Amino acid sequence: MHILVTNDDGPPSDQSSPYVHSLVSSLQAAGHTVSVVLPHTQRSWIGKAHLVGKSVRPSYFRPSPLTTSNGRLSNTGTTHTRPLPSSSTDEEWVLVDSTPASCVQIGLYHYFKERGPIDLVISGPNYGRNSTAVFSLSSGTIGGAMEAAVCGFKSIALSYAFFDRNHDPTIITGASALSVKLVEHLHANWDPTTHLYSVNVPLVEDVGSRKILYTHMLQNTWRSGSCFQPIEVPEGEDEGPAEAEAAMRKAEEKQGIRELTGESVPNSGRETPLQSHVRYTHKHFKWAPHFKDVYQSVEESEPGNDGWAVAHMNTSVTPLRANFMHSGQQEGEIKL
Incomplete structure (x- = not known):
């Protein structure tokens, strides 16, 4: 497959974006063509926003080879103002000074034509879970996948739910390996009524041996007052x-x-x-x-929702549609 990857955490960084390099490398190792467009900086909690009235400027990130150093996966690379020449075979990612949704638009329509049509968009892996309505409705990760869906592309919002932040390379590699298999399965068995999937993978040992569950999104609210x-x-x-x-x-x-x-x-x-x-x-x-x-x-909550699945160290897969579905059976004219 030709897969477009974006996120809302920005280019690889131990502090803000520790997982994207691992996923890209795992997808490439599985034989997929991976094109990458990321925000140039952290853009969490921005949903499906675009920065209206602002021109978008790209820069170009050249990741260093993914290695393990001092008990962590390397998250290094260099950023440049101009792209590599067309004759170069070095890996290069595009960074844009905008939102995940804008990254998707630019990646789908303005780059990578020579690589053939894009088969799937993956937004993530997010640094933390995106389960339940409160998190999901503001998620830049889900916002990126939602943008792809309203452009008519199959998309998956992928989040890694951490339980501590030690960035254990074995656990991260295991999560990426599982994610690749799950992405391939979902793409090959895509439900025609689904526009995008929101997937939460727990960062725990032997995650590949744990359950993968179809879930619904838990409807919750802010109950303690102002945010x-x-x-x-x-x-x-x-x-x-x-x-x-x-x-x-x-x-x-x-x-x-x-x-x-x-x-x-x-x-x-x-x-x-x-x-x-x-x-x-x-x-x-x-x-x-x-x-x-x-x-x-x-x-x-009762079992069966995305938050419950992740809290019990299982992977949640939540099928979504890219719209605000109407509720109730109200029809006809309203007369006051």
């Missing part, structure tokens, strides 16, 4: 998206340890509302969602 915390910060001192994403992954790692040990999730409660004698209090707001809402909804 933003009022703060007082001087202008110019806000933390960037990379720092915010790192904090989220740290919280996810703590939850992974709880899932491994059976420890319950603490309930921190709601924030105390600010009191003021003026119309508005001028504040800054920091993105600080209560991730315990997600984990508690999974603990309280």
